[in-house]
Amino acid sequence: MASVDTTTNAGQLLAAASGGRRRRGDRVFSRMAVVSAVTILALLAGVAIFLLAEGAPALTASASELPGGESFVDYVAPLAFGTMLAAVFAAVVAVPLAVAAALFITHVAPPRIALTLGYLVDMLAAIPSIIYALWGVFVLGPAAVPVMEWLEGHLGFIPLFAGPASVTGRTMFVAGLVLAVMILPIVSAVAREAFALTPRRLQEGAQALGATRWEMIRMTVLPFGRSSIISGAMLGLGRALGETMAVTIILSVSGAVTFNLIGQANPSTIAANIALNFPESSGLAINALIATGLVLFAITLVTNMGARAIIARQDRE
Amino acid sequence: MSSSRWLVVIAFAATLALGVAACGSSDSGGGGSSGEVSGEIAGAGSTAQQAAQEAWIAEFENENSGATISYDPVGSGGGREQFLAGGVAYAGSDAALSSEEDELEKAEKRCQPGELIEVPAYISPIAIIYNLPGVEGLQLDPETLAKIFNQEITSWNDQAIAADNPGAELPDTRITPVNRSDESGTTENFTEYLSEVVPSVWGYEVSGDWPVKGGEAASGTSGVVEAVSAGEGAIGYADASQAGELGVAKIKVGSEYAEPSAEAAAKVLEESPLDKELSPGKHTLAYKLDRKTEAEGTYPIVLTSYLIACTKYDSAEEAEAVKAYLEYVVSPEGQELAAEQAGSAPLSSALTQKVTPAIEAIEAG
Amino acid sequence: MESSAHSPVLAPAPSSRLAAGLGWRRRGVNTAMTVLIVGAFALAMIPLFSLIFEVAKRGIPGLSVEFFTEDARGVVGGGGAAHAIMGTLVITGVATVISVPIGIMAAIYLNEYGGDSRLRKALTFFVDVMTGIPSIVAGLFAYALFELFFGPGIRLGVMGSVALSLLMVPIVIRSAEEVLKIVPNHLREAAYALGTPKWKTIVKVVLPTAFAGLVTGVMIAIARIVGETAPLLVTTGVIDSMNTDPFNGRMQNLAVYAYNEYRSPGVMNQAAYDHAWAAALTLIAIVLLLNVAARLVYRRYKTEIR
Numbered sequence: 001m002a003s004v005d006t007t008t009n010a011g012q013l014l015a016a017a018s019g020g021r022r023r024r025g026d027r028v029f030s031r032m033a034v035v036s037a038v039t040i041l042a043l044l045a046g047v048a049i050f051l052l053a054e055g056a057p058a059l060t061a062s063a064s065e066l067p068g069g070e071s072f073v074d075y076v077a078p079l080a081f082g083t084m085l086a087a088v089f090a091a092v093v094a095v096p097l098a099v100a101a102a103l104f105i106t107h108v109a110p111p112r113i114a115l116t117l118g119y120l121v122d123m124l125a126a127i128p129s130i131i132y133a134l135w136g137v138f139v140l141g142p143a144a145v146p147v148m149e150w151l152e153g154h155l156g157f158i159p160l161f162a163g164p165a166s167v168t169g170r171t172m173f174v175a176g177l178v179l180a181v182m183i184l185p186i187v188s189a190v191a192r193e194a195f196a197l198t199p200r201r202l203q204e205g206a207q208a209l210g211a212t213r214w215e216m217i218r219m220t221v222l223p224f225g226r227s228s229i230i231s232g233a234m235l236g237l238g239r240a241l242g243e244t245m246a247v248t249i250i251l252s253v254s255g256a257v258t259f260n261l262i263g264q265a266n267p268s269t270i271a272a273n274i275a276l277n278f279p280e281s282s283g284l285a286i287n288a289l290i291a292t293g294l295v296l297f298a299i300t301l302v303t304n305m306g307a308r309a310i311i312a313r314q315d316r317e
Numbered sequence: 318m319s320s321s322r323w324l325v326v327i328a329f330a331a332t333l334a335l336g337v338a339a340c341g342s343s344d345s346g347g348g349g350s351s352g353e354v355s356g357e358i359a360g361a362g363s364t365a366q367q368a369a370q371e372a373w374i375a376e377f378e379n380e381n382s383g384a385t386i387s388y389d390p391v392g393s394g395g396g397r398e399q400f401l402a403g404g405v406a407y408a409g410s411d412a413a414l415s416s417e418e419d420e421l422e423k424a425e426k427r428c429q430p431g432e433l434i435e436v437p438a439y440i441s442p443i444a445i446i447y448n449l450p451g452v453e454g455l456q457l458d459p460e461t462l463a464k465i466f467n468q469e470i471t472s473w474n475d476q477a478i479a480a481d482n483p484g485a486e487l488p489d490t491r492i493t494p495v496n497r498s499d500e501s502g503t504t505e506n507f508t509e510y511l512s513e514v515v516p517s518v519w520g521y522e523v524s525g526d527w528p529v530k531g532g533e534a535a536s537g538t539s540g541v542v543e544a545v546s547a548g549e550g551a552i553g554y555a556d557a558s559q560a561g562e563l564g565v566a567k568i569k570v571g572s573e574y575a576e577p578s579a580e581a582a583a584k585v586l587e588e589s590p591l592d593k594e595l596s597p598g599k600h601t602l603a604y605k606l607d608r609k610t611e612a613e614g615t616y617p618i619v620l621t622s623y624l625i626a627c628t629k630y631d632s633a634e635e636a637e638a639v640k641a642y643l644e645y646v647v648s649p650e651g652q653e654l655a656a657e658q659a660g661s662a663p664l665s666s667a668l669t670q671k672v673t674p675a676i677e678a679i680e681a682g
Numbered sequence: 683m684e685s686s687a688h689s690p691v692l693a694p695a696p697s698s699r700l701a702a703g704l705g706w707r708r709r710g711v712n713t714a715m716t717v718l719i720v721g722a723f724a725l726a727m728i729p730l731f732s733l734i735f736e737v738a739k740r741g742i743p744g745l746s747v748e749f750f751t752e753d754a755r756g757v758v759g760g761g762g763a764a765h766a767i768m769g770t771l772v773i774t775g776v777a778t779v780i781s782v783p784i785g786i787m788a789a790i791y792l793n794e795y796g797g798d799s800r801l802r803k804a805l806t807f808f809v810d811v812m813t814g815i816p817s818i819v820a821g822l823f824a825y826a827l828f829e830l831f832f833g834p835g836i837r838l839g840v841m842g843s844v845a846l847s848l849l850m851v852p853i854v855i856r857s858a859e860e861v862l863k864i865v866p867n868h869l870r871e872a873a874y875a876l877g878t879p880k881w882k883t884i885v886k887v888v889l890p891t892a893f894a895g896l897v898t899g900v901m902i903a904i905a906r907i908v909g910e911t912a913p914l915l916v917t918t919g920v921i922d923s924m925n926t927d928p929f930n931g932r933m934q935n936l937a938v939y940a941y942n943e944y945r946s947p948g949v950m951n952q953a954a955y956d957h958a959w960a961a962a963l964t965l966i967a968i969v970l971l972l973n974v975a976a977r978l979v980y981r982r983y984k985t986e987i988r
Contacts, residue, residue, distance in 0.1 A: 029881030030795050036787035037796075037805050040851060044808050047815065047848070050823050068526070100722030108719055117723075119977065124730050125902055126969040128909015130937055131962050134944070135733050137540075142547055167493050167548035168533060181729045188726075193860065212712035235856070238814035244912050245817075248536050252544070253498040255530040264493065265531040271816035275912050276536060278818065279364065279392020280500035280525050283418050286398075293819045300814030304807065357931070359835065359919070368948035372758050374922065379756040387921045387932055389837070390942065395916075404835015537945045558949050658758060660949045 048297065055291030058284060067285045076292050078257045080299060082267030086172060086247060087240035089261070090179035095233045097180070098187035099222075106195040107217060118192060125185035133249035136178040141169030141250065148173060148262040159259045166264035170252040173261040178246050183236035190232030194225035227311045234307035241300055247272040270296040354641040355383030356634040362388075362396020362409030364537075365502055365556065366439045366622050368659035370409065376654055377645050384638055393502055393622075400625055401427055406639050408625040409439070411502025412525075413595045413603035421595065424625065431629025431680065435601040436672045438646055439622035439655065440586055440662040442577035443507055444557035445566040448545050449473060449490065456481045458569035463511045463518040465552060466494050467529050473550060481569070495544045495553030498534035500525040506606075506620045507554050513608045514617070556620070558660020568618065571611030579662035581616035587665050588612055600628065600675040619662075628678045636681035643676045737963050744960025753934075754922035763961055765924040766939035769839070770968070773918065773935055774908055776843035776928050777850055782900055785854030792855070793862040794884055812852035820848040821913025828917075837919035839928030842935070845913040850903040857899025861892045894980040901976040905969045911937045936961045936968075 063071040105117045145167065152163035165171075198221045206216040222229075247269050253276070256265035268276070274289045281289060360370070367390040374386045391399070393410040400408035401423045413435060414421045425433045445462065447455060452473075457465075461477045464470045470477060474487040497504045504527050511519040521528035535544040538555045545551040545563055557565070557577040567574035575581055588610055595603035608617045626643060630636040645651045652663035664672060752762030788805065796802030824845035828836050865888050873883040889896070919932035920942065926933075940961035947954030 023879075026879050026881050029884070030791075033787050033791035033795050034801070036784045037791040037801055039784060040788050040812075040855070041801075041805060041808060043848065043851075044812055046827070047819070047823050050826055051819070054822075054826070097722050097726055100719045101726045104719045104723040108716060109723075119973075120727065120730065122902070123970070123973065124726070126905040126966070126973055127730075127733055128905075128937060128962070128965050128969070130909050130911055130941060131733065131737060131966065134962070135729075135736055137543060139732060139736050140729075164491075166533065167491075167551065168495075168544045169547065170533065170535065170544060181726075184726055190860075193864075212708055214712040214715040215708070217715075234810065235813060238810060242814045242816040245910075248499075249540065251498070252534045254496070254527075254532050254534045264533040268498075271818065274816065274818050276499035277526075278395070278916075279390075280394040280502070281392075282394040282398050282420075285394075290819075290822065293816065293822075296814070296816060296819075297811070300811050303814075304810045307810075308807065359837070359932075361835075364946060367942065367946035371922065371946075372948070375754070375756050375758040375761075378923075379758075382756075385921075385923055387919060389915075389919045389932075390946065391915060399835050402834035404833070539945055539947065559947070559951065561951070654758070658948045658950070 048294075051290055051294040051297060054287055055294045056287075058288035058291040061284060061287075065284055066288055067281075072288065072291060075288065076270070076295050078255065078267045079270045079273050079292055080295060081257055082172075083241055083269040083271070083296065083299065085259070085267065086176050086179060086269050087237055089172070089176035090183060090240045091233055091237050093177065093180035094184045094236055095187055095229070098184045098232070098236075099191050099229055101184070102188045102191035102195055103217060103221070105192055107213070107221065118189075121185050121188050123185075124181060125189075129182065129243065129245045130249075132178050132182055133246045136174055136246060136250040137170065140178060141171075141174050143169070144171075144174050144177070145169045151262060160261050162260045163262055165262045166252065168252070168264070170250055171262050171264065172251065172266045175247050175250045175266075176261070178250060179240045179243055182243065182246065183239050186239060187229075187232040187236045190235065191225060191229050194228035195221050198224045230307060230311055234304060237303060237307075238300055241296065241303070242271055243269075244271040244275050248275045270299075353381045353383060354638050355381065356638040357385045357387075358406045358635055358638045358642065359404075360386070360388045360396075360407040360409065361391050361399045361405045362625075363393045363411045363439075363502060363622050364390045365411055365441065365620055366390075366409040366659075368558075369439055369655040369661055372654050372658035373642075373646050373651055376651075377642055381641070384642075386638070386642055392500075394500075397424075397625070400424065403427060406626065406630065406635060407643065409622055410625060411620060411622045412505065413592065413623055414601075414625065416594060421597065425598065428627035428629065431627045432678070433598050433601055434626045434628060434675050434678065435596070435598075435603055435623050436647065436675050437586065437602065437604060437621045437664070437668070438624040438643075438672070439659075440579075440582050440664070441620045441622070441660065442557040442579065442582040442616055442662065443503055443554055443618045443620055444560045444577045445552065445554055445568065445618070446542065446545050446560050446563040447552040447566055448549055448563060449488070449552075450549065452482075452485055452487065453564060455485075455564060455566040456569070456574045457566050459511070459514045460518055462566075462568065463515045465492055466496070466511070466532075466554075467519060467521075468494065468531060469518075490550035493548050493551040494529075494532040495541050495548075495551050496527040496529070496532050496534050497541060498527075498536050502622065503538065503554065503556060503620055507618060509606075510608045510618045554618075556660065568616070570615055570617060571613070573613065575614075575616045577616050577618065579656060579660075581614055582619040583662040583665045583668075584612070584615045585610060585617050585619055586621060587667055588615065600678050602671060602675060626676075626679065629680055633681065636679055640676065640679040640681040643679070644673075647672050647676055734966070737959060737966060740955075741959035741961075741963030744956030744958075745963070749957075749960055749964075753924040755924070761922070763936065763939055763957065763964070765922065766934045766936045766961060767964060768924060768926050769918070769933040769935035770908065770937070770965070772926055772928055773839055773842045773846065773914070773933060774904060776840055777846040777907060778900065778904060780843060781847040781850040781854055781903065785851045785903075786858050786896065788851075789855050789858035789862055790884060792859050794880070794888070809852045809855050812848070813856075815848060816912075817845075817849060817910050818912040818916075821845045821916045823848065824913065825916050837917065837932045838930070839918055839925070839933035841917035842914045842933070843928065845917050846907040846910060849907050849910070849913075853903040853906055854899055857902060858892075858896055861895030861899065862888060864895070865891045897976050897979050901972055904972060908969055909937045909965055911941045914938050915941075936965050940965070 105114050109117055148165040151161040152165045155161045202220040203216055206220050251266055252264050253268040254265045257267050270292045278289055370388040396408035397410050399405045414424050458481055471492055472489055473492055474489045505525040509523045512523050533544055535541045538559050541553045541555045542559050545553045567576050589604045589607040592603045592605035610617055655661045656663050748762045751764050753765035754761030824841050828841050869887055870883055873887050921932040921934050925931055940958040943954045943958040
């Protein structure tokens with residue numbers, strides 16, 4: 001933290017030497033900074049209040065009034081399941097890939113082209129989500145059909161690949177992969193920063209002891225960057241939890257709550273469900289959709305709290 | 318520093334370019350010559366009508382350079398909500414205003430001191446599209462159709478399908494039924510047809526949400542067409558104008574197998590009675606489609622989309638613009654344009670005669 | 683979050699040392715892991731090239747001079763996308779103007795003034811939560827906000843910008859905070875030692891040092907929002923005429939334009955699909971141009987941190 005540290009000599013000098021005008025400048029500026037921080041929290045509080053206010057009628061309504069005739073909990077549970085399934089699958093695929101890509105850029109590739117390679121990975125973040133969505137439907141989906149059929153044939157005993165494989169490729173498997181590609185640059189950028197800052201001495205020390213490059217990475221770089229990897233993963237997870245367009249367009253949503261990733265029947269995600277149903281909804285149905293948005297908000301909150309707890313425990317070790 | 322000067326030059330050039338582009342293209346100008354309408358009005362609603370509305374707006378703006386019309390395809394539900402709240406001048410809706418949640422009453426209140434106008438303006442046949450190489454001219458009767466879509470029939474060489482298609486070679490490919498994942502008027506109309514014609518097989522409630530779980534679901538008409546094209550053995554339902562190269566099934570009506578055509582679709586509406594409950598006012602024409610019709614030359618799987626407006630508006634300019642625009646929409650030229658651009662069925666002359674007076678009731682000028 | 687420093691390439695141990703101390707097993711593991719790492723990177727690159735190739739292949743047929751210079755007013759089933767291009771630039775520009783100052787000031791608060799206060803802890807935590815807001819919820823919120831003041835049915839370009847800022851701000855804050863953290867303390871302390879007040883230190887020392895990284899963060903945030911459709915559908919509306927005033931009336935933009943052309947193409951659907959892909963290609967081009975501009979800025983202003 002880079003605040004004025006009045007325990008140092010420099011800090012004390014500043015505190016002593018500041019004239020009246022300077023103190024005013026500091027006050028104005030620091031106030032602006034505080035105001036910005038408070039404004040953002042206020043905005044977020046506004047969003048939460050909005051979700052609560054608009055969602056409340058649906059939360060308190062009886063099952064018969066709600067669309068689909070089921071209680072709100074029954075309505076939102078499959079959506080929450082689908083949201084978590086898609087996001088976790090995406091994270092499980094993206095995080096190892098992102099870490100490996102970051103390692104490649106910082107430790108394996110020749111340093112002259114490392115910066116350019118970094119730009120390339122960052123470019124994945126530059127592609128708008130609707131384009132990912134269309135690419136998923138037109139390119140990745142059809143290409144994945146033979147892969148999914150292979151998975152069904154050889155690994156069909158695992159519930160994840162129980163099949164029967166969809167003929168169009170518009171499955172949780174493909175949607176999850178697209179989400180993974182979308183969050184990969186986020187995780188990779190954060191990991192890259194950490195890996196690049198691993199103290200030289202640690203790495204040189206490992207090498208001096210005769211470690212191979214991989215052993216050095218495993219002993220010094222990865223542990224050093226562990227909390228950054230986790231925070232990058234959490235950022236990516238947050239992105240995946242809230243992604244709307246890609247899931248809306250790619251996923252074949254037919255209400256089944258299942259771990260089967262390659263079938264044609266998939267649970268929807270909260271964000272996609274809002275996008276799919278909002279246009280035609282009116283009245284209480286809209287309140288129900290916004291209430292699901294509130295649930296997503298809560299899920300993101302809990303996920304982040306969990307991540308913070310993990311990182312805090314790491315720091316303490 | 319030369320680099321910062323560079324940046325300034327780039328910024329300046331960009332601003333210049335933007336400015337030129339902004340001034341260079343056409344923009345909504347002032348009033349036109351006499352007879353032309355000017356002003357800005359906004360509508361919102363059904364995405365089924367979107368392509369047609371785009372064409373209508375473009376042509377209308379051509380002839381009335383001072384007018385700017387817009388249509389937000391936020392969906393029928395959104396359109397009705399906006400209309401009720403007074404946010405748009407007219408709405409496009411795949412379903413007539415319902416008596417549930419007092420929608421109809423609220424609309425009448427919105428239009429006071431004027432009256433509510435509700436007329437069909439867009440009719441479109443819903444085609445049953447399928448992807449089965451080697452099988453052309455598939456024929457299906459309503460019962461088989463229902464069983465396919467509720468997943469009772471799972472293979473293409475099933476007895477029931479063979480019975481409708483004597484002489485055709487049907488492979489034993491798995492049937493993949495494709496439906497809409499988003500709530501849609503197309504789904505509502507298709508399920509209404511199934512539940513009225515074969516209620517013993519199709520016992521689900523009619524709604525814009527597809528009731529059967531486990532099928533392949535796609536978002537939007539384009540999504541369904543895309544999904545059917547991508548999967549061998551897939552069958553789905555979508556606006557007929559988007560069928561493209563895909564096979565279109567003929568559905569049994571009475572004793573004949575009918576193709577989805579504009580004329581056949583329009584004929585159904587012609588033969589259908591008014592829904593008295595939903596048409597309380599002088600200018601509200603909500604129809605109860607007769608899906609069970611067995612008349613020759615009809616195709617009962619159709620989507621009817623309505624235009625909702627008021628006879629009085631706050632400003633005279635708004636009323637004039639709405640009246641002129643809606644007059645164009647329901648006119649034979651307008652309907653022809655929609656048929657050309659969006660693939661809809663033009664209103665028959667009998668219907669036009671009923672619809673036009675309702676629009677003429679708008680008090681303007 | 684640009685990596686300004688590449689980890690120094692440590693000289694590979696001379697083979698004699700390897701041969702002497704290592705068994706073939708450890709060497710094998712090392713090679714295997716290296717192959718995996720290289721393979722993972724290649725795997726991550728495949729989607730990038732596939733994406734750009736596919737969009738270019740399908741989008742180029744839709745490009746034309748008309749596409750860039752004409753709007754769609756009065757042209758049945760055709761016309762250009764100039765109104766959409768201008769709309770994207772205006773809406774994104776306004777969103778950037780809203781989110782960047784407030785985001786960077788908040789990051790400055792977090793890093794320079796926050797200390798151990800509760801406000802700082804709360805803000806850090808909730809910024810992460812903000813990254814998870816679904817884009818459509820941001821749009822609905824912006825609409826509800828403006829509806830409070832302007833009544834129902836209001837559609838303005840600036841509403842879209844507000845919705846997009848909600849999505850941009852957490853990214854700006856996060857990346858700015860990371861970059862400000864990297865600026866070493868001794869620079870600040872040197873300034874204090876010379877008697878510079880804190881705010882001047884931040885403005886004249888810290889920010890310029892971090893400038894390049896800040897620009898990169900802003901670019902990432904812009905890339906995030908430039909392709910959003912859902913929030914804009916409910917805030918900016920749809921229109922086929924050119925409108926560059928964000929405070930007056932509906933505004934079209936490339937993402938919504940592409941989405942609409944794809945979703946309701948009408949009878950001549952190939953032309954509409956061409957338009958959709960061409961708009962997608964233009965979107966990517968805009969983002970890439972911005973990225974290139976950011977790299978140029980970065981390279982000019984990158985300060986070596988010893």
